[in-house]
Amino acid sequence: MKQDFTLEIHSDNNFSVINRIVNILNRRRVRIKKLIAHENEDDFKRGVAVLLLHTTEDMMEKVKHQLEKLIEVENAIYYEGSSLYCELSAKHSIQEV
């Protein structure tokens, strides 16, 4: 059954990394409801993306491993539901203030 998942991806920050992430999700036809990405304030070579996705848990687990295969991606962590999306987005935004 499809439901909302909040996905937090820690990665290197370069010109193509968002495209790489979105490419994996597009290829699996995973619906992206929201996406926010931040450069790390302390180290501009790193970044975080937070996505709100609508898909099945089985698909979520599979794309997590495919995302973690990307050379630039350190880890991809997902949580059930959308409640954490705002919290994580805000947390990473605060670093920029």
Add this chain to the structure above:
Amino acid sequence: MDALLTKTKPAAEAEIQPKQKISGSEVLLRSLVAEGVDVIFGYPGGAIMPVYDALYHYADKLNHILVRHEQGAIHAAQGYARVSGRPGVVFATSGPGATNLVTGLADALIDSTPVVCITGQVFAHLLGTDAFQETDVVNTTIPVTKWNVQVAEAKDIATAVAKAFYVAKTGRPGPVLIDITKNAQNEMIEEAAHVKCEGIRTYKPRPMLQAAQVDRAAELINEAKRPYILAGQGILLSGASKELVAFSEKTGIPVACTLLGLGAFPTNHPNYVGFLGMHGNYGPNVNTNECDVLIGIGMRFDDRVTGNVNKYAKQAKIVHIDIDKAEINKIIRTEAFVHADAKEALQALTKACQSNKHTEWVDSFHKLNDIEFDRVIHKEFNPTGKITMGEVINHLSTLTNGEAIVVTDVGQHQMVTSRYYQYKSPRTNVTSGGAGTMGFALPAAMGAKMAIPTQQVVAVIGDGGYQMTVQELGTIMQYNIAVKILVLNNNFLGMVRQWQQLFHGKRYSFTEMTNPDFVKLAQAYSIPARKVEEREDLQGALKEMLDSKTSYFLEVVVGKEDNVFPMVPAGAAVSDILLEAPPGK
């Protein structure tokens, strides 16, 4: 005395001297040499001209092979990599030069082949302006590379090259691409020693073997009454063939090979039970749905192996061993898995598993294969009508003692070669598996021969695929690459025609081909050539081809509407494999 002869400067003075400046292009070539590159397959153009200008002075270190099309370059690099284990290297220019690599990149990615492509790009200040021959190569190739990067400053070239080679050959190997802007190629920077990449913060190519995973897998294997190993290319990439033999011999477990796994286990070993998949052997397919523990090693449960996934080995507990975590549970739900390099996992499992014999179980495969021999293979090898593909490959296998490197294209000839060539050693089977790229074989065979010139290399190709990259005959001629080209000609796109016959009411929609005089075509490139239509001439012609010291072209005319059987029809269970066409088809 020494000081007088060499006039060595005092250290302090030497340090003050400015380092010599070299171009970004020369940095690239020095880095390639430092990474152990000896051969480059490439094609020049406007945006990579500074690199080619520098290459002019590196002819003694880097053997550049000028192909006739960039697709030929990358397939040649794939062939080079597949037989040698070393990354193949490609040069191409921007725009169409780079986009012509896309098919090869996709092929190398799905078949886990280490390839490093260097593409020229327009000046950095022109990026995004639709300049002449400007294409967004990085974004175009993201889906078909393991990693890619654009370099716009000369200082980043050496690091990019080091990282590219590290990524291409570690973990599950794959293709990488470095796109270098023209200004970076021209820019002069201080020379520095090339430093090889030894790690990347976000990339963990070699997972640590987990004892708990090994123990769980061993527990299932020890309890099994009818265990069965499916060996994939991961065995070859890991160099684990000996470990697989040792594991199979200790546990008594039968082994079948996937298309890319052929050569991972000796075909003359008593535990070898055949070739898996849609046109694989009868025993391995039928017994997939009879085994109680199925052990997939370095393979990815491709749909050509599983048939209908919903009817695949439902009775069995699945153990999956793979270095790529994303492959585990991707297609088939596992009972146990070992996320590790195949060699390491097999060594640990061999220690953890008990000695055993499964004689009756192994015999059951051979009995099923005997049925296939009587109903399919015997007829294929002893036909009464036109020459069959099967008898050609059977003779080729006998004449080469199963020791040649055999490069196949895609289609009926590929399946027949995979079924009947008796591969004995790792890295002797080169084919396009996951992508199924027609046009692969001729350039890939060139690359294989460049990598191991002492080895007999035979490209087996259909008449359709041959014409997709036939322009590489020019490369073979120019560099005297002694590949043997065996075209099995049925004047049809045979595999598509077979499907049209079986599943589309014999409506042969645009699959029949009017071909040129292939012998004259080869001779136009100064390649000795012969055509065989009669059975009595076949063995002599094959021998003449194999004995030739130079490249050689042999066309064998085979039955126009011959089919490849056995066959698992699309959507069927692997155990419903057909030994012949259903009545009325």
